[in-house]
Amino acid sequence: MKDLYIDFDGVICNTIDITYKMIDELKIDKKDNAQILKFYKNLDWFKVLEEATDINNGIERIKKIIKSGKFKVSILTHVNSVEEIEAKVKYIRKNFETIPIISVPKTISKTQILCAKNSILIDDYVGNLIDWRKAGGLGIRFDLDMDGKGFPVINELDEIIEVF
Ligand SMILES: [Mg+2]
Structure with a gap:
């Protein structure tokens, strides 16, 4: 996995x-x-x-990804305050009882918090994807207009099931 x-x-x-x-x-x-x-x-x-609402039925699509059994899924999010962590956890836990939620201070790269090597990151922000790739990870851009900016791109989260 x-x-x-x-x-x-x-x-x-x-x-x-x-x-x-x-x-x-x-x-x-x-x-x-x-x-x-x-x-x-x-x-x-x-x-x-x-x-807020989910984008392109993202919540249901993540459930499909988990069901596929191909991935160990976590949510990895930059945060600016402790309250932001609390609010995001509340939102995510309404839909996912056990999915890991990793909060990263905005001033630190996501690659400084966990090991990117051979792991996949789906992110809309190209800066994060560049860092991820530098650290040996595989970056996939999420963009509704399918503009990958140099990365493989998806606009529906469960498309990832077919990529791997
Ligand atoms: Mg983002």
């Missing part, structure tokens, strides 16, 4: 769409890293995840 790590924001859940809309409404410049960091640190994640 291969280790498969699935990103949360922008892959499982549409939290990026919701928070980018909020950032626009607050007229925060997306290039202003300090302001963006502050925004995500102070964000009410419970509220965001109440209105």
